[in-house]
Amino acid sequence: MPVMSFAVLLTLILVNAGCHTQPALTDATDDAVTFTARDHAFEGPATMSAGHVTMRLVNQGHDPHHAQLIRLTQGKTAKDFIAALKAEPFATPAWAQYAGGPNAVMGNETTEATLDLEAGDYVLICQMPDRQGIPHLASGMIQPVRVIEDQRRRRGPSNDHADSVIRALDFRYNVQQPLRAGQQRVRFVNRGVQPHEAVLVQLNPGATLKDFVAFFEPNASGPPPGRPIGGMTGLEQDQEGSFLVKLAPGHYGLICFFLDPGSGMPHFAKGMATEFDVE
């Protein structure tokens, strides 16, 4: 059974982390569907076309936000989803499927992800926690989205050019073609059984992902060791999508905050945390 992403106190840690900036995306997809994130609400269309869709996330809040699509099957509604989360905050019902979307960016930043969407009913949520550790979706960052069949749209796996491919397994990342400086499209494929995400983190000089993760512990102190710069939110087994990033030279990390239902451990603690340098 899929389990909610686990990201305790991330807002507290990162809200004041905007000390260095990432170059803005150029030549971004021109037919993207834009969702604006604020503290704490989404603004965006109530419908999207099925098939290949690029979702652009414009964060106009102060907190970091991401955009996680959840497909609601068995006729379930956004209301059912909220009720299920209230009953069991750390378990996602089997009728709710992780369908990806652009992962977290800081305030005043924009990111985008391209997906192949099935027609159906979805909710768009932000699971990033507030200062009390409560996910933003509980304070308003949940929006129903209906995906409508559109014969004109391409279906099936994307044949868009990708500069690199990240495969998620239970529980590690397999990166084919390292990420490099400049703008690039990264394909993300979940070959694991559990849902996985890719949070791309720009680490401060001298900082490691271990430092970044340490800031997720209660009572962590000190300066924030890095900042999220996009990636792909959770996707179910054998689902895929791609995202656009523009990297400056530096030290980066790739991390998954989903929980393993068997052990209760976050995926990063089981191996889904990897660091790399961009020259």
Ligand SMILES: [Cu+2]
């Ligand atoms: Cu994972």
